Amino acid sequence: MTERAGRRCCLGWDFSTQQVKVVAVDAELNVFYEDSVNFDRDLPEFGTQGGVHVHKDRLTVTSPVLMWVQALDLILEKMKALGFDFSQVVALSGAGQQHGSVYWKTGASLALSSLSPALPLHQQLQVKTLVNLIDLQMSSEQSGTPLHRHEWEVEYGLRPALWCRCCPLPVSCSLACFSISDCPIWMDSSTTAQCRQLEAAVGGARALSCLTGSRAYERFTGNQIAKLFQQNPEAYSHSEVVRSSSSPAVLLVPGVVRWRISLVSSFAASLFLGGYAPIDYSDGSGMNLLQIQEKVWSQACLGACAPRLEEKLGSPVPSCSVVGAISSYYVQRYGFPPACKVVAFTGDNPASLAGMRLEEGDIAVSLGTSDTLFLWLQEPMPALEGHIFCNPVDVQHYMALLCFKNGSLMREKIRDESASGSWSKFSKALQSTEMGNKGNLGFYFDVMEITPGIMGRHRFNAENTEVSAFPGDVEIRALIEGQFMAKRIHAEGLGYRVMPKTKILATGGASHNKDILQVLADVFGAPVYVIDTTSSACVGSAYRAFHGLAGGTGVAFSEVVKSAPHPSLAATPSPRASQVYEALLPRYAQLEQRVLSQARGPLE
Numbered sequence: 169m170t171e172r173a174g175r176r177c178c179l180g181w182d183f184s185t186q187q188v189k190v191v192a193v194d195a196e197l198n199v200f201y202e203d204s205v206n207f208d209r210d211l212p213e214f215g216t217q218g219g220v221h222v223h224k225d226r227l228t229v230t231s232p233v234l235m236w237v238q239a240l241d242l243i244l245e246k247m248k249a250l251g252f253d254f255s256q257v258v259a260l261s262g263a264g265q266q267h268g269s270v271y272w273k274t275g276a277s278l279a280l281s282s283l284s285p286a287l288p289l290h291q292q293l294q295v296k297t298l299v300n301l302i303d304l305q306m307s308s309e310q311s312g313t314p315l316h317r318h319e320w321e322v323e324y325g326l327r328p329a330l331w332c333r334c335c336p337l338p339v340s341c342s343l344a345c346f347s348i349s350d351c352p353i354w355m356d357s358s359t360t361a362q363c364r365q366l367e368a369a370v371g372g373a374r375a376l377s378c379l380t381g382s383r384a385y386e387r388f389t390g391n392q393i394a395k396l397f398q399q400n401p402e403a404y405s406h407s408e409v410v411r412s413s414s415s416p417a418v419l420l421v422p423g424v425v426r427w428r429i430s431l432v433s434s435f436a437a438s439l440f441l442g443g444y445a446p447i448d449y450s451d452g453s454g455m456n457l458l459q460i461q462e463k464v465w466s467q468a469c470l471g472a473c474a475p476r477l478e479e480k481l482g483s484p485v486p487s488c489s490v491v492g493a494i495s496s497y498y499v500q501r502y503g504f505p506p507a508c509k510v511v512a513f514t515g516d517n518p519a520s521l522a523g524m525r526l527e528e529g530d531i532a533v534s535l536g537t538s539d540t541l542f543l544w545l546q547e548p549m550p551a552l553e554g555h556i557f558c559n560p561v562d563v564q565h566y567m568a569l570l571c572f573k574n575g576s577l578m579r580e581k582i583r584d585e586s587a588s589g590s591w592s593k594f595s596k597a598l599q600s601t602e603m604g605n606k607g608n609l610g611f612y613f614d615v616m617e618i619t620p621g622i623m624g625r626h627r628f629n630a631e632n633t634e635v636s637a638f639p640g641d642v643e644i645r646a647l648i649e650g651q652f653m654a655k656r657i658h659a660e661g662l663g664y665r666v667m668p669k670t671k672i673l674a675t676g677g678a679s680h681n682k683d684i685l686q687v688l689a690d691v692f693g694a695p696v697y698v699i700d701t702t703s704s705a706c707v708g709s710a711y712r713a714f715h716g717l718a719g720g721t722g723v724a725f726s727e728v729v730k731s732a733p734h735p736s737l738a739a740t741p742s743p744r745a746s747q748v749y750e751a752l753l754p755r756y757a758q759l760e761q762r763v764l765s766q767a768r769g770p771l772e
């Protein structure tokens with residue numbers, strides 16, 4: 169932290185796969201505070217690896233929702249202990265790993281809206297439901313119209329199985345705010361059956377892509393919700409009863425039953441708002457449920473996934489909307505000003521696009537837990553590979569995204585196996601091997617890859633013969649060259665062309681490694697730039713908070729961030745690079761096809 173107090177600022181949050189991060193950005197758009205909580209290291213009691221639980225089937229991947237809540241408690245307490253001046257925060261926004269979903273349970277919104285500043289969030293969101301329901305029951309008694317069991321059942325559809333054994337309340341005392349404690353996240357690939365059902369319901373993969381920007385993908389939230397509904401209808405059906413704001417004397421609104429499912433981004437925003445935050449258009453585009461042109465939920469997709477889903481999702485909003493003021497909990501516990509605005513949270517990739525101030529023609533590469541590649545688009549051009557999302561900073565425009573699941577965790581594995589766990593040895597291997605790796609190429613997918621759908625490790629020598637191993641240094645170069653050749657080939661499949669003015673903007677943990685960035689510059693034949701921060705998603709979130717504060721939709725984002733520091737040059741292509749990779753790229757593409765067809769087996 170370079171300065172602790174006294175600067176008017178916006179906070180930008182990122183609830184990503186492995187950590188929660190925050191930055192504070194002042195009115196001159198300088199980052200003056202950065203902090204993070206790493207799930208594996210700082211919250212070992214949740215037993216995650218890389219922030220997740222991989223289940224026995226190797227396809228189901230989840231993260232504990234309370235770990236995210238507790239990480240927020242930890243980071244806020246850390247900032248408070250360091251003397252961070254929360255009274256200067258005029259607005260905040262944030263990002264979340266995309267596609268993951270959180271299932272709020274009966275009473276949760278009441279719990280959120282009546283948090284006690286004396287306690288951390290995680291303690292209250294575990295037990296608050298019951299307290300609120302007792303409160304609700306008592307108030308209904310005081311108002312002279314106590315609710316009886318059959319009324320709870322008739323009015324609110326609560327089934328007798330849900331009655332508490334020890335008190336006249338329609339829940340068990342041990343229930344927390346969430347209907348499932350471990351949430352499906354983007355690494356999950358267990359919903360192939362639901363994907364095929366959704367595509368069939370709307371007329372095929374291409375029709376779904378035209379409607380929602382993507383064919384059905386396993387990690388997309390609609391398919392995850394469909395699986396939950398099919399396999400655990402009770403968890404899906406937990407309903408949320410709301411208090412009437414217009415008439416406080418009537419505490420329960422007969423017939424009004426609100427249910428809620430959040431994305432990780434809107435869940436995190438809800439924690440700050442003290443109530444359910446809406447899903448924004450950009451992160452909402454990663455659900456296979458939103459019509460990206462009209463920006464409304466697709467009735468056909470909702471109907472194919474689960475009943476009454478529209479009520480559970482709420483209406484989507486433009487990504488730059490102010491969704492409310494910060495909850496009084498943060499005002500009282502940390503000293504935020506009551507007027508501090510919460511701007512809609514979005515996905516981490518859309519937030520990175522904002523943080524990198526991407527311009528048309530540029531290409532952004534995020535080297536985080538996942539590797540992603542994204543572009544700014546004027547018009548959507550949905551395809552069978554990749555995704556089109558609504559643009560997070562310009563409601564008229566779009567962005568394209570490709571996601572590669574085997575990113576940093578795969579690099580870490582090869583680092584551990586071939587470079588004794590040291591990034592500097594890993595870098596030395598890249599320095600000591602030559603571009604093109606003497607014709608040796610590799611595919612490294614320890615988990616089922618998304619782009620393309622391949623699993624396993626496949627190594628080929630210069631004669632295109634599959635071999636079982638490479639020497640350590642060759643292995644490291646084959647991994648990094650292979651990862652970047654895949655990115656270029658699949659981006660070109662979407663119509664992207666590297667042009668003389670192309671800039672590559674790199675971000676994410678591995679963008680700290682200059683030798684990795686050198687390979688990126690060589691494979692693309694374009695210069696690579698970085699911004700001086702650990703997380704462009706956080707910085708983008710803070711920029712978006714300023715944008716929301718300045719008026720949002722009616723104001724050009726580029727105007728709001730025009731004084732922000734420029735990215736700095738990190739690598740330029742080596743003189744012989746284009747010659748080497750022009751020959752290698754078609755070979756890589758052909759071998760990828762070979763591996764894919766081997767994986768699919770002979771055509772019937």
Ligand SMILES: Nc1ncnc2c1ncn2[C@@H]1O[C@H](COP(=O)(O)OP(=O)(O)O)[C@@H](O)[C@H]1O
Nearest residue numbers: 184185186187536537576580591676677678681
């Ligand atoms: N010097 C380095 N070289 C290569 N990779 C690195 C280096 N430092 C950190 N990383 C990678 O960065 C990853 C975390 O990236 P980050 O973008 O912070 O993750 P998240 O997806 O949680 O936002 C780690 O898993 C690690 O492999």
Ligand SMILES: O=C(CO)[C@@H](O)[C@H](O)COP(=O)(O)O
Nearest residue numbers: 184185265266354536537538
């Ligand atoms: O699934 C995707 C994008 O479609 C991932 O990019 C997630 O958004 C996770 O982000 P990181 O934690 O890797 O930054």
